[in-house]
Amino acid sequence: MSVDAPAIMKAAWLIPALPLFGAAVLTFFGPKMKRASGPFATMMMAGAATVSGIVFFQMLGATERTFVGTLYSWISAGSFQVAVDYRVDPLSILFCLVVTGVGALIHLYSVGYMKGDPREPRYFAYLNLFAFSMLVLVLANNFLLLYVGWELVGLCSYLLIGFWFEVRENASAAKKAFITNRVGDFSFSIGIFLIFAQIGSLDFGTVFASAPAVLSAGTATAIALLLFGGATGKSAQIPLYVWLPDAMAGPTPVSALIHAATMVTAGVYMVARTHVFFDLSAASGDVVAWIGLATALLAGLIAIAQDDIKRVLAYSTVSQLGFMFVALGVGAYATGVFHVVTHAFFKALLFLGAGSVMHALANRTDVTQMGGLWRKIPWTMATFVAGWLAIIGFPFTSGFFSKDQILEAAYGSGNDALWILLLVATLVTGFYMTRLLVLTFFGPSRVPDGVHPHESPPSMLFPLVLLGAAALLGGLLGARPEDGAIQRFLQPVTAPSVTSELGFEGEVPFVEDLERPEAFPHREGGLSEGQLSGLATAAGVGGAAVALIMYAGAFDWRRRRENPGLAWRAARNKFFVDEVYQFLFTSLGRLGATALAFVVDTRWIDGVVNGAGMMTTRLATLGRRLQTGFVRSYAIGVLAGGVGLMAFFFVRSVV
Amino acid sequence: MAEGVVFWLAAIASIGSAVFMFLARDAVRAALGLVMNLFALAVLFVLLDAHFLAAVQVIVYAGAIMVLFLFVIMLLGVDRADDLTERLKVQSWLAVPLVFGLVAITYLSVRGAAATTEFAGLDEANASGNVEGIGRLLFNEYLFPFEVTSLLLIVAAVGALVIGKRRRASRTDREDEDA
Amino acid sequence: MSFFQVQPSHFLGLAAILFATGTAAVLLRKNALRIFMGIELMLNAVNLTLVTFAKIHGGLDGQVLAFFVMVVAAAEVVVGLGIIVAIFRRKGRVPAGATAVDAASVDDVSALKG
Numbered sequence: 001m002s003v004d005a006p007a008i009m010k011a012a013w014l015i016p017a018l019p020l021f022g023a024a025v026l027t028f029f030g031p032k033m034k035r036a037s038g039p040f041a042t043m044m045m046a047g048a049a050t051v052s053g054i055v056f057f058q059m060l061g062a063t064e065r066t067f068v069g070t071l072y073s074w075i076s077a078g079s080f081q082v083a084v085d086y087r088v089d090p091l092s093i094l095f096c097l098v099v100t101g102v103g104a105l106i107h108l109y110s111v112g113y114m115k116g117d118p119r120e121p122r123y124f125a126y127l128n129l130f131a132f133s134m135l136v137l138v139l140a141n142n143f144l145l146l147y148v149g150w151e152l153v154g155l156c157s158y159l160l161i162g163f164w165f166e167v168r169e170n171a172s173a174a175k176k177a178f179i180t181n182r183v184g185d186f187s188f189s190i191g192i193f194l195i196f197a198q199i200g201s202l203d204f205g206t207v208f209a210s211a212p213a214v215l216s217a218g219t220a221t222a223i224a225l226l227l228f229g230g231a232t233g234k235s236a237q238i239p240l241y242v243w244l245p246d247a248m249a250g251p252t253p254v255s256a257l258i259h260a261a262t263m264v265t266a267g268v269y270m271v272a273r274t275h276v277f278f279d280l281s282a283a284s285g286d287v288v289a290w291i292g293l294a295t296a297l298l299a300g301l302i303a304i305a306q307d308d309i310k311r312v313l314a315y316s317t318v319s320q321l322g323f324m325f326v327a328l329g330v331g332a333y334a335t336g337v338f339h340v341v342t343h344a345f346f347k348a349l350l351f352l353g354a355g356s357v358m359h360a361l362a363n364r365t366d367v368t369q370m371g372g373l374w375r376k377i378p379w380t381m382a383t384f385v386a387g388w389l390a391i392i393g394f395p396f397t398s399g400f401f402s403k404d405q406i407l408e409a410a411y412g413s414g415n416d417a418l419w420i421l422l423l424v425a426t427l428v429t430g431f432y433m434t435r436l437l438v439l440t441f442f443g444p445s446r447v448p449d450g451v452h453p454h455e456s457p458p459s460m461l462f463p464l465v466l467l468g469a470a471a472l473l474g475g476l477l478g479a480r481p482e483d484g485a486i487q488r489f490l491q492p493v494t495a496p497s498v499t500s501e502l503g504f505e506g507e508v509p510f511v512e513d514l515e516r517p518e519a520f521p522h523r524e525g526g527l528s529e530g531q532l533s534g535l536a537t538a539a540g541v542g543g544a545a546v547a548l549i550m551y552a553g554a555f556d557w558r559r560r561r562e563n564p565g566l567a568w569r570a571a572r573n574k575f576f577v578d579e580v581y582q583f584l585f586t587s588l589g590r591l592g593a594t595a596l597a598f599v600v601d602t603r604w605i606d607g608v609v610n611g612a613g614m615m616t617t618r619l620a621t622l623g624r625r626l627q628t629g630f631v632r633s634y635a636i637g638v639l640a641g642g643v644g645l646m647a648f649f650f651v652r653s654v655v
Numbered sequence: 656m657a658e659g660v661v662f663w664l665a666a667i668a669s670i671g672s673a674v675f676m677f678l679a680r681d682a683v684r685a686a687l688g689l690v691m692n693l694f695a696l697a698v699l700f701v702l703l704d705a706h707f708l709a710a711v712q713v714i715v716y717a718g719a720i721m722v723l724f725l726f727v728i729m730l731l732g733v734d735r736a737d738d739l740t741e742r743l744k745v746q747s748w749l750a751v752p753l754v755f756g757l758v759a760i761t762y763l764s765v766r767g768a769a770a771t772t773e774f775a776g777l778d779e780a781n782a783s784g785n786v787e788g789i790g791r792l793l794f795n796e797y798l799f800p801f802e803v804t805s806l807l808l809i810v811a812a813v814g815a816l817v818i819g820k821r822r823r824a825s826r827t828d829r830e831d832e833d834a
Numbered sequence: 835m836s837f838f839q840v841q842p843s844h845f846l847g848l849a850a851i852l853f854a855t856g857t858a859a860v861l862l863r864k865n866a867l868r869i870f871m872g873i874e875l876m877l878n879a880v881n882l883t884l885v886t887f888a889k890i891h892g893g894l895d896g897q898v899l900a901f902f903v904m905v906v907a908a909a910e911v912v913v914g915l916g917i918i919v920a921i922f923r924r925k926g927r928v929p930a931g932a933t934a935v936d937a938a939s940v941d942d943v944s945a946l947k948g
Binding site: 659660662669670702703708715719728746747755758761762765776781789793797808810815 | 840
């Protein structure tokens, strides 16, 4: 908090305010604005992006890079004080840039994609509302406001996935997303309660400063794991990833924005923001890393066997998020965030490219009915290739740098199994992405008759080109693992607050440094940086090469499908995870509910209630016998009472 | 000394007649027992220097009220022996101990205080005669209750009239018109 | 303290016994009129108590109160008997010779039975 912060940093609240304004206007005047709603929403996003950019550049030149501005005091109940305040620091402004930048491009893309849809204004209202929610999430300065943003993005995700709710599956997918998220949110909220119970405040500054002193290792582990539970929901890790593939039911730009670049990275943001807790407990870091790895591997294997272009990309997102969590788990927080940035570029690009393909083929998504499109939609193909190069880790693309660094961090953590398995995941990534590319764009055309692929309009192509450039060149932002621009920029926020057992080199950094190299896990001896990078690239490109050879002709995949092996069938059926969940939660849950309804409720609870009534009746029947109607009985009652009273007073006076 | 003898005689008479009233076979005998009891009480009042009250007791209580009682007994034809079967068994089992308990409690409660008191005597109060003494009190301190009781008597008389009125429609009453 | 010396406690004891007898009569008799007589006995016992205390304290207040009790008892008897007559007159004539029926039994008036 500084008094001399540049004025624009104080006005950072404009960043979420503009999309909120956009959403409000579109809600009330949308139907009147019709075709203008898209450009209007895009302008709001562009405005927010501009403000973010200005704040960012101001921050680079400022003496102090953390600014907290309070809008108003929200809850004031004795010792529980929560304000609506925003925190502008390197981490939040980086995410703001990504959200508003990529978001603005996707808004522009949507203008072309959603043309003609009867509910177009509503779509843009939702999209702006989403941007607002995500910006609240990253700009919040306390856990409660973070949670508000967290929930709101979940809501917007629901609204947008189920945008075409007339189709039953879309509505179901939206529900699935929301409910699965809710489970994670529950874990998150318990974590927040625990934080408040232990530390007494929800304000980031207070919490992160006092946590090392106040919390025991056990409590810190508990908090970290509970918070991570929320992250598994929002960022689609095991066990709560099942909603993301189904979420592809929404419009493709939505998939690009929410389920590739922004909402799903909220979990990564949250872990990076609250890394203090993860630093305090080594166990939580291990859990995060291993879950990330398992997710990366599982999702990659499933992606190999999917035919729906969006579904492959969805599983790819889940897998890449796993990579990010591995980085976070071993303590290389800035590297994880770097991968968020690069992933935002190439995954959004790939999704928008897929949307372009669907636009060309009248909404077809089955790659077995594509092929040979490189001639018909060259711009789409070219940008898609750019994204493909980045994701497989082709040298010097953005993905190359970020992925290599993750593998380096995994190696540096000393955990060989982790590193080797991550290499396998990289190989798998190269494989399935190349399969997708070849089947979609190259080879003989399997497009059905009557469909005439045509290139997309410029409003759709322009974002593709821009993102393509970013995907290829964006790596320069963080080229060196510890010394890259992004890592140095983020360090004041993501530096470990305590030296942990993860093997950090160097001392705990001073807080006054505005930028410094990342505290990156290292191991003594072992392979050099160059060797590690070579291995990582070999894995990725190697996997791509195998797929290229297979699908370019050597492998008659169509004949193999008639007699698939067990592995193929398992992968194609997503390893039956959904079915297991269905059984465990739905069927068993229904059983439990029936038991509760018919035994507990009907027999016991109703029994108590009815029993109370019956007891009253019985008591009354008994008591009724007092009313004999005989005056003499009443007279005896009077006398008995009188004698009793006399006796009472007599005894009292004697005693 | 003479007082003592009179007292004991009157006491025995009073208790005896009370018990007789309780145990009597029918209502008329019971009424007569009560009359005897009232007379005994009048004697006791005289012993206690309540001459006026003794007179009123005999004239009003024994002379008017009990006569009224006997009228009604005759009217209702209850000169027959009473039915002794007790329908409510509980009643007898409870009533006896309760009555004894009542006596016991009363005795115990009063014993401590009463044993030590002496008669202060009414010689002073009765200086100008018991009647005058009562009259003085009645028309000075107790004037208001006096007036209220006179009102009460009027109300009682009117009430009795209203209650006793025959209804024309009742068949069973027509035969009783002479009674 | 000879036996023949009249003591206040004797009077009070006598009054208690009379009161108890009256109570017994009220509780153990079914005939409405006999119950009423028991009540009268109770009232007289109270009168005796009042007069005794008048002599104990040397004032005539107790006697005046006893006087009022008598007045009210008279009024009460008038009304009470009127009610009894009103209720039991309608029972109808009992044929001569019947012994087990009580013409004024209080137990017959049990309309308030719950």
